[in-house]
Amino acid sequence: MIFQKSLKEECGIVGIYGDKQAAHYAYLCLYALQHRGQEACGIASLNLEEDAPVFHTHKGMGLVNECFNPDVLARITGTASIGHVRYSTSGSKSEQNIQPFTFNSALGPLGIAHNGNLTNATEIRKRLENEGSIFRSNVDSEVFIHLLARSPGSDISKRIAHVMTQVEGAYSLVILSKNKLYAVRDPFGFRPLVIGKLKDAYVAVSETCALDLIDAKFVREVEPGEMVEIDLQGIKSHFPLQPKKPSAFCSFEPIYFARPDSRIFGQEIYQLRQRMGIELAKESPADVDAVIAVPDSGVPMAMGYGRELGIPVELGLVRNHYVGRTFIQPQQDIRDFGVKLKLNPVPSVLKDKRIAVIDDSIVRGTTSIKILRMLRAAGAKEIHLRVGSPPITHSCYYGVDTPHRENLLAAQQSVVEMREFLGADSLGFLSIDGLKRALGQKNECSYCMACFSGKYPEAIHSTIKPQPTDKNGPGLFATA
Amino acid sequence: MIFQKSLKEECGIVGIYGDKQAAHYAYLCLYALQHRGQEACGIASLNLEEDAPVFHTHKGMGLVNECFNPDVLARITGTASIGHVRYSTSGSKSEQNIQPFTFNSALGPLGIAHNGNLTNATEIRKRLENEGSIFRSNVDSEVFIHLLARSPGSDISKRIAHVMTQVEGAYSLVILSKNKLYAVRDPFGFRPLVIGKLKDAYVAVSETCALDLIDAKFVREVEPGEMVEIDLQGIKSHFPLQPKKPSAFCSFEPIYFARPDSRIFGQEIYQLRQRMGIELAKESPADVDAVIAVPDSGVPMAMGYGRELGIPVELGLVRNHYVGRTFIQPQQDIRDFGVKLKLNPVPSVLKDKRIAVIDDSIVRGTTSIKILRMLRAAGAKEIHLRVGSPPITHSCYYGVDTPHRENLLAAQQSVVEMREFLGADSLGFLSIDGLKRALGQKNECSYCMACFSGKYPEAIHSTIKPQPTDKNGPGLFATA
Amino acid sequence: MIFQKSLKEECGIVGIYGDKQAAHYAYLCLYALQHRGQEACGIASLNLEEDAPVFHTHKGMGLVNECFNPDVLARITGTASIGHVRYSTSGSKSEQNIQPFTFNSALGPLGIAHNGNLTNATEIRKRLENEGSIFRSNVDSEVFIHLLARSPGSDISKRIAHVMTQVEGAYSLVILSKNKLYAVRDPFGFRPLVIGKLKDAYVAVSETCALDLIDAKFVREVEPGEMVEIDLQGIKSHFPLQPKKPSAFCSFEPIYFARPDSRIFGQEIYQLRQRMGIELAKESPADVDAVIAVPDSGVPMAMGYGRELGIPVELGLVRNHYVGRTFIQPQQDIRDFGVKLKLNPVPSVLKDKRIAVIDDSIVRGTTSIKILRMLRAAGAKEIHLRVGSPPITHSCYYGVDTPHRENLLAAQQSVVEMREFLGADSLGFLSIDGLKRALGQKNECSYCMACFSGKYPEAIHSTIKPQPTDKNGPGLFATA
């Protein structure tokens, strides 16, 4: 899935503690996390050496390298910082929703950056508003702040612990106070969060790839239910909540979101993707001349798939590096224009060939239709679509921006119908069991697979409608 | 005083109620109020016809015509709007301080724009933070919002009335709720606020010049202590607080801030300025060949001065229309470079002449020194500086950004010392009594003159240090 | 005439020779000349100390302070520079038309900046194209370059002299070669050009106000027909052409174009304008309560007019300082919106008063109509329009962008018709003789008055159609 339209990560977060260039390292980490959110970004920093430090903040719409420049970085001084990248939605592109959120409280300045989604935010918010709280954004993360400000006691770590008992859902958080950095993860561990060390400084960040960029050393992951407290004395661990057993790591992190060079949830993303391809090959082989991938997540899957079957993997679709924000379509329609701007089919690979196309997932299916049509226009004789994850039949409430159920292709059509709709000669999905095998899960699975199975790890709040039984029951494969 | 460096207005505000192009009219009113604030501006609008309207907001650093364009205006839809321009300070040029502030509350969406300064904001803020309130900005106006959110009752006008009993100081406010617009003025009436009518719509705005631009009809001023409630049924007046007697209109509005074509505090600004010149001529005449003004406020003063004395008024200093934000000075210093970029002295008016220079006020005196030096370099034989207001000896706590007392020239030097410091052949200020005469005040004066006299209209809060007796006692005139 | 729409100067030019910050001084001079052209600007510099210097150039659309910043200035190094500002036309806003033009030739690098208009450029261009010359712009100045490149001899000053014998019309030029700066003026002296000294460096520039800004000393004007050659040895004067007698200084320079603090054609602009007002008062007095000006050129005229008649001059129209490039008009028309954005009428000056309005000139009359209507809406009881120059009945071919004759109001209507068209209670123009008196011209007039009289100083080229006799014959005054 190259096109970040149907399935979006909430965001990526970073916290730096104890380096004079704290904002600068946050900026580089956000750059490494850019794949987790391209809509907006922000950094807030403060100087731990001051008695009454104040936040220096910069936020903006757009990519990290567009929003930050030397002048801006020179202005965001200080020895600690937190940062955030967020994805692009159509609706609420409002600047007041950009994180980190910073505020002044009786405890001094506090800043927060959040990855995830709180499932009981609406109720809490309504209650707080009735008590006179003022909300500036539409973001559920703001609930966390207000609860923090209203919690009892003058010790921030106790307050955070108190808030953790009130909120439900997914949260990986960094919180910066005037003298400490906190890295917090919900008891299911939906979203990743890792700790690294950079000389004397500590780094808390969504994925290890950010540590690699700045030459920081991986220390460990923040555990589900854990609050890590970082100050000049080092790291202290608290477990305000017991880790849930089994945990509920988001399975879309290894399938699609995380960068292939990252190691999260204790596993190597690149290897997991390759194994998904291998399992897919076992479950759903194809008799073809060549295997090609839909970039980028599909590439290691295709390598595993081809290798397992002994079929050559080819670069049938090349990603264009110069895609900008907008393109102006000519009056006379160019067929599948949007896809062609981003992916270049290589005719010499496709012409008169039987091709297996490996994609990481199918959400709405609208892009897949166009890609298949484009491949056929380039001369492919047969197209066998293979998908490295099971059919997505349910919405996510933990921070993945899945479309409404009526727009999830697999919630509306059987595999037989989908094959025809997409225009493939055959279509095969990886099974849930196959996915578990690829992820190395035996009995009790530590991954959340609710979007494939409808089995949510916690009782989802009443506003969420029960969903009809899915039409894909047993079928994972169809052919013409 | 052409240079908006030493004395700054807090801001200008506008509210529009009941027009499909509410944001557009707010934009034009802000343009007309641009002289009241050039740092930043913002507009928030909502659609009164919707059941659950939401704010559409745009804010930015810079001038109104830089921040708003057709695309932005097209996005800020709705039938009611509020807007704000604010001045430029060196320190806290933070985007989170830009008004209007909008927030969500149990009463629905609320927006506020504020001109003035609350003198007990710090205490209230501290108290609220201890109760769990979160502040996003450093602006005292935010206190008003929090008090509003925590006030009892479901009727917003009662809540506003309740807040008015708690805050002290200067405030002219517009508050927009999901179905009403409120225009509120403190009981002293420090800052102006007028009401106009544009077809079926109502306009509340700082100065009448904004009404003139959009062809709105002047209705009346909002009275001190009054809350005007505007809805589809029309205007309703409330007086939560008794107007103070005497009131305390800011005397710097007619001296410097307000636009000459505005009518506020029941008076015509242009005529007031001309009368200041006439009174100045009576108190402090000069035997000169020509009278020239320091643009812009000084121009009508110079006309009154020259006419009273029968001396020709000349354009000795022409304002440059193309001044941009920044200019790059060459390595070899150009003397008084900053002033020369903005004001062009006309040699043929000045060469070998005895000149009276009329300025509206002297704050730090740093610009006056340069102007006088520049005039002398252009050939003026004698320079007699006349100032259309009394010496400024005390700081303002009601929304004028006066420098610290140690930087107020007249708080540090006698008139005799100032004359020498500024390099004038003679120096004369208007007296407080002369200013009262020019403003048409007989016995009880409805204007605040604390910056000239130190007599503040209310007991100023304890954090404000008492100021030493001023050195200018009787003296308003000095000559070489 | 505040609105630079109907009558436009071609441009302003500058050359700096012999200072390490040559580009920086050119930039400041262009800033001082900004009133001569707001569309685009450019600077080209080279280092005289290098054996094979190359031009460093920066050009752009917009104002000087928009196009140049510290980075750009740091890049345009060298000890000599030339610069240019040009006005805004609707049509050919092409970047390739921005001057200075620089090119490489057998003589080394050459750069040119031109103010004026060559009347035989079209013929020369056609001839040169047939001989294989390539033109990159639509600007007549390029003809000068090509002739220079094709002139015989290796001495540039001889080549320039040779070109001067071939071109006709108006030209004030600066030309920069690898070791010399040339300042050239046509034999009629249509456009101004003055020489100044800045320590060891020389400055050639359109108006003295630029010398004042950079603290350069005025040396003298370049004479009509003269080529001034500047090098490390100093100034050398050549007269390739005899100065024409009488010369033909553009009379619109003192009426409208030049800055009031400039001294050109041997005269002080501010004083000339005041004398135009005095002569106008003598020829066309008005029985009014107050005299007001249309800013900016009208202001000194109004001062002369009021003083001569003993009537008070008031600030009835205040120029807005925050006018940006574009403004978005609301759907419901605001009457005379464009004018109201730029000029604020002061009601207290106008209400129920009989007013004389002094404008410098009337070109199309479209703006005048709106101003008069706006003044009447502000309450003026009687409006007597007085114009400080004669009716414009003919087009200019020497560098002023006059509209086509059919759009010149005075070429189409008699004064009686114009008065009614403009909506004035009375209308009076200055006579040609009155203008001559104001300019201090006795018998032989050294100013070109072709736009008022149709008497062009040289035989205008055949492509220029003869114009019909003008309808304004004797009449310069009309009343209701």
Added chain:
Amino acid sequence: MIFQKSLKEECGIVGIYGDKQAAHYAYLCLYALQHRGQEACGIASLNLEEDAPVFHTHKGMGLVNECFNPDVLARITGTASIGHVRYSTSGSKSEQNIQPFTFNSALGPLGIAHNGNLTNATEIRKRLENEGSIFRSNVDSEVFIHLLARSPGSDISKRIAHVMTQVEGAYSLVILSKNKLYAVRDPFGFRPLVIGKLKDAYVAVSETCALDLIDAKFVREVEPGEMVEIDLQGIKSHFPLQPKKPSAFCSFEPIYFARPDSRIFGQEIYQLRQRMGIELAKESPADVDAVIAVPDSGVPMAMGYGRELGIPVELGLVRNHYVGRTFIQPQQDIRDFGVKLKLNPVPSVLKDKRIAVIDDSIVRGTTSIKILRMLRAAGAKEIHLRVGSPPITHSCYYGVDTPHRENLLAAQQSVVEMREFLGADSLGFLSIDGLKRALGQKNECSYCMACFSGKYPEAIHSTIKPQPTDKNGPGLFATA
């Protein structure tokens, strides 16, 4: 070679003839050709249906999608257009060097866009300047224009033919006149140029990938020595010069420049690259655990290499999609920062593995050093560098911006020295014969291999110094 620093293509060109959206299609073609030049781009269009058409032009620094927007495209109207992308050099980033060049001549408007390099441009230029020609740019392409303007006759095709007899070197050109489009290629055919058809319109463009994007049909290539004349009657072929035998197609087009989905010189680029990998495997196998590529050109080479040897190909280096123009390095150095921003090494592929790294070529070697160091830091146990082309020992004079010979690694070091310098465990290059086999060349080779062999296809002009014998004589392989 992902880093376009050492070896740069001159540019990409396009011409569109006979479509109302000519500029729009040119824009899309330039987007598809963006890999051939990222510094600047431009389009010039005119309307063939007008009697006296004029060029509408837009040019700018930066990428196609940065320079062009809907407003710009709406302005560049007309039914024919030419366009150009050019690469980024450090020195002469001057806007006046951006193509297409348009000019006015006795033949009407003429525009030109050029890919290649004329080897006798300097002499011709010097001659023309002495005859009075003016050059505006430093680009050799301008020589072509001047010769065209000075050629005899009124028929443009004859003039072009005449110019082709005068210039030497590499040129693929599109020339647009008021009624015809010409596509011209030098007799050696150094640079590609193909013809396509889009409904009734014709397209001439550097690579077929641009035809694919706009759904145009490939017609044929322009032949070496051919001038294709396109007008409303269709295509006409002229051969002003005999095609040279053998021709001299640039071998770096298939190695590095061309897009893998293009077909030029009659061959499929993707397949050629894969064959280079196969030949490299035969000549220089490696005993490793995995094969990885340096993106992008190295990827198909790695696939061929791995497949030939039966070793798995892995994604060991992932290209970052969010690289912006500039990145701000922190004060404390991050090792190999620039490379890490662009390429992400995947630790799980590299850790403790013996790796063959396939790069397309080595120019200066500076990037290769960093990549190898980064791979080793990521855990690679052995690194065997394999290069899909022979050692580059000589500079190119035909449009590839090779560095000076002293900066070509292979011109300065033997393979043994290079291996050590780069830090590889072994190093192997493809031989010239191997490259010929990969390109399908038997006896007479139609590709120019001068940069590998020093045997230039034409007598290079005298200003080009003879180069010393290269040090790489026989050796193409070295091991530790």
